[in-house]
Amino acid sequence: MTRQARTCPGAAYDLGYHVVWCPKYRRLVLDGRVKDRLEELIRARGGEHGREIVALEVMSDHVRLFVKPYPKNSPSYVASRFKGFTSHHVRAGFAHLRSQLPTLWSRSSFVATVGAVSVDTVRRSIELQDDRVPTGGGARA
Template identity: 30%
Template sequence: MSEYIHKSHNETVLLYHLVFPAKYRRAVFDEAVDGVLRDVCLDLERRYQLKFMEIGTDKDHVHFLVQSVPAYSGTKLVTLIKSITAREVFRLCPHVKKQLWGGEFWTDGYFVSTVGRHGDEDTIRDYVKKHGDVYQQLYEDRQLALF
């Protein structure tokens, strides 16, 4: 469950539901790609002020539930996550680059929605789990953590 982030002059809980489709809506997510994606996202938590509450893949897209600080807009989160995950997936899973004809990993488009803390977070979790055909949860964090 998300917790309030306490900074020197503010206290916030900002949750975002992000959805990134793979380029050409290709079904590129397998165990290797899922593992790289999860590990890279958890490394991002250590370097940036964000927390992945849940990460899940379907055949051709990924859902993220991310908690962050007000300094990071939705667009900044998208850019940060897309660029670093794409680079690392291509580096560590070269077969994906061949599947995508050597191009980009993510489509240019994405979905971003803010999630309310009271009552809506679990609703979004349930939606994400039931939305696709073959949803596979890669990561979930329900443990209290400090930034």
């Protein structure tokens, strides 16, 4: 995937979040029609709020999502929006899930940022900043 910055008023950004979440008790309930409906809901929710769904995989016991969100949305906010929306709609459409589980999703999720620059590169860039700034006559921020 090539790197492509997106813009919004006052910012240019290239953010990506890898989000993973599981059903309560890691039950094997995300298959068949439930899986299809869940994928449909996640893609629809992403499109509604300008979040680009880059990759999505629904396994029987977890969901893996690579999403490029708006920069004002924190990783935990993005995860909670997908989990809350899908839980409400999936449980409404599949009565057997309401009887099997007190809630569809576990309380936790995993979120990692995804980027084209490694931690070491960023650290080195910051540490070497003073070496690259010209000395003399100009204001420094």
